[in-house]
Every structure is written in structure tokens, then in C-alpha cells.
Amino acid sequence: MNTLSEIASILNAYTIFGVTYHVSPDGDACGSALALVQGLRSLGKEAYIISKDEIPSNLSFLPLSMEIDGENIKVRNRADVIISLDCGNIERMSCDIEDHKGLIINVDHHVSNDIFGDYNYVDCTASATCEIVYRLLKELKVSMNKDIATCIYTGIVTDTGSFRHSNATSVTHKIVSELLKYNIEHTKIHSELFDSKPFIKLRLIGKVLDRSELLMDGKLIFLAVTNEMVRELNIDTIDTGDLVSYGLQVKDVEVSILLKEAENGGVKASLRSKNDVNVQKIADKFGGGGHVKAAGITFKNETFYSAKDKLINEFEKELISL
Numbered sequence: 001m002n003t004l005s006e007i008a009s010i011l012n013a014y015t016i017f018g019v020t021y022h023v024s025p026d027g028d029a030c031g032s033a034l035a036l037v038q039g040l041r042s043l044g045k046e047a048y049i050i051s052k053d054e055i056p057s058n059l060s061f062l063p064l065s066m067e068i069d070g071e072n073i074k075v076r077n078r079a080d081v082i083i084s085l086d087c088g089n090i091e092r093m094s095c096d097i098e099d100h101k102g103l104i105i106n107v108d109h110h111v112s113n114d115i116f117g118d119y120n121y122v123d124c125t126a127s128a129t130c131e132i133v134y135r136l137l138k139e140l141k142v143s144m145n146k147d148i149a150t151c152i153y154t155g156i157v158t159d160t161g162s163f164r165h166s167n168a169t170s171v172t173h174k175i176v177s178e179l180l181k182y183n184i185e186h187t188k189i190h191s192e193l194f195d196s197k198p199f200i201k202l203r204l205i206g207k208v209l210d211r212s213e214l215l216m217d218g219k220l221i222f223l224a225v226t227n228e229m230v231r232e233l234n235i236d237t238i239d240t241g242d243l244v245s246y247g248l249q250v251k252d253v254e255v256s257i258l259l260k261e262a263e264n265g266g267v268k269a270s271l272r273s274k275n276d277v278n279v280q281k282i283a284d285k286f287g288g289g290g291h292v293k294a295a296g297i298t299f300k301n302e303t304f305y306s307a308k309d310k311l312i313n314e315f316e317k318e319l320i321s322l
């Protein structure tokens with residue numbers, strides 16, 4: 001593992017960077033990448049986004065978001081340096097690295113990060129990768145501005161659940177108080193992030209909540225997005241990443257599980273914990289990853305029901321003692 005100032009020296013030593021993140025990027029992935037690209041450009045470096053994904057619609061307000069168009073999926077030149085942000089392993093990168101010959105710099109805050117870079121800075125105490133990028137930009141002596149501050153704030157809000165989660169530390173709040181000095185429109189950012197759902201999403205939430213199941217003496221809630229629901233509502237693509245957190249709103253619930261059938265077979269699971277249950281540990285058993293209180297798994301060879309059984313089995317062991 002390297003120090004942040006070592007990472008800064010590497011960035012100072014090179015000129016051309018492709019910046020990428022995890023597939024299905026969220027506010028922290030997009031925010032940290034766009035902030036870093038702007039910061040590097042302000043130093044006279046060449047920096048560009050590499051992304052197999054397009055910008056999610058609720059993040060299109062971010063400065064420079066048009067550069068996340070899903071077109072640039074690999075390094076422009078094999079020798080460019082790749083900076084991977086908010087991504088735990090190479091397989092999850094929203095970037096095609098097959099022909100890549102240059103360095104990979106890995107900057108992240110996931111506990112499950114497998115330190116895949118030539119240079120690595122992984123800080124699990126950071127609430128968001130944006131927090132680390134903020135500190136990195138300071139090391140690089142980039143002068144902060146409203147656009148960069150907007151990107152960083154967005155990532156922090158996303159990953160702390162609007163400062164509710166236990167990962168929001170005094171450091172987080174200190175950084176945010178600095179960002180607010182640049183007149184970022186925080187009310188507008190919240191509204192763009194959370195109050196801009198398509199109507200169909202509300203109807204899907206209704207269906208998912210209507211069919212939710214409370215299990216294990218009310219300690220575990222199980223939510224599902226089935227292909228049938230998606231067909232009934234005639235939905236093309238919709239982000240369901242935030243649905244799992246609805247489960248935690250129920251009194252005495254400790255763990256919320258959301259299962260989603262993938263169109264091309266397989267099942268995706270999102271896991272959230274309210275207090276002490278470590279969902280990352282369970283995700284790890286099935287080849288998934290994430291954080292102590294928020295993790296995910298892709299089951300490639302399970303049916304919806306077998307994945308559900310396996311997860312419930314594992315959580316039974318965790319929840320029995322509570």
C-alpha cells in the first residue's frame with residue numbers, strides 16, 4: 001500500500017491519464033472521477049474518462065457529465081496511466097484493460113479491495129472515494145472551485161446516505177464544510193439526486209414494497225424485483241440500487257435483502273445492515289463485495305429461489321444471536 005503523497009508524486013510524474021471506476025457507477029464513482037479529471041486538467045495534464053457505462057440520469061447535472069457517454073471504453077494509448085476509483089477489483093472496472101501496458105493506480109475505500117494496482121491507496125475509513133480525491137487534490141495543490149466541489153459533495157452525499165450512515169465522520173463533515181465555501185448548491189444537488197425519479201420508478205417501488213416479506217422474527221426483510229414486475233410495468237431499464245434501503249425503514253429490522261433477476265440469467269443481491277450485522281462478510285462468502293453495512297453479490301449460476309435460500313441460510317446464523 002502507498003501513501004497519498006506517493007500517489008500524488010506518481011500523478012505529478014506522468015502526463016496522460018484515463019480515469020475509470022466500477023461498473024454501474026454511482027454518485028461516488030462519477031463524482032470522484034469527474035473531480036479528479038478536472039483537477040488533473042487544471043494542472044496542465046491530459047485526463048479523460050474511461051467508462052463502459054453512460055452517466056445515470058440523476059447524475060447528469062454534474063459538471064462535465066457529458067464526458068461519461070459510454071463511448072470511451074479503454075485507454076486511448078496503451079501507455080497511458082489508468083486511475084481506478086471506487087472499484088474493488090479489476091473484474092468490476094468499467095474499462096477494457098486487455099491491451100493496457102501502462103500503470104494502474106488504485107484509489108478506493110472498499111474493505112473488499114484486492115489491491116490490484118501498481119500503486120494503491122485504499123482507505124476504508126473514508127466515507128467515500130470522493131473524500132480521498134478531495135485530500136489527493138489538496139496534495140496536488142489543485143485550487144478548489146465550485147465545479148470540483150459539486151462533484152465531491154455529490155459522492156459524499158451518495159455514500160453516506162445524506163450523512164446518516166456511520167461512515168460519516170468528523171473528517172467527512174470537515175471536508176463538506178470546506179466545500180460549502182465554494183457556494184455549491186447543495187439543496188439543488190439533493191433534489192437532482194433524490195427527487196428526480198421517473199414516475200414508473202414509484203410504481204415499481206409500490207410493487208416491491210407490497211410484496212416484501214418480513215422474516216426471522218422481524219429482523220430480516222426480503223425485497224424482490226422480478227422479471228414479472230418489470231414486464232407488467234413495461235420498464236426498459238431502471239436503476240433499482242436504492243430500493244434495498246427502504247427495508248431498513250422498518251422498526252427492528254437489522255438486515256434488508258433485495259434480489260433482482262437479471263435479464264440475461266443470474267440473480268443480483270443487494271444487502272444492507274442497520275446496526276451490527278456485517279453484510280460484507282456474507283457477500284464475501286458468495287464472491288461479492290462492498291462495505292460492512294452495504295454489499296452486493298452477483299449469483300451467476302443460481303435461480304432466484306436458490307439464491308434466496310442460500311442468503312437466508314447464512315443470515316439465520318448471523319441473526320440468531322441478536
Ligand SMILES: [Mn+2]
Pocket residue numbers: 028029086109127128129159
Ligand atoms: Mn464509494
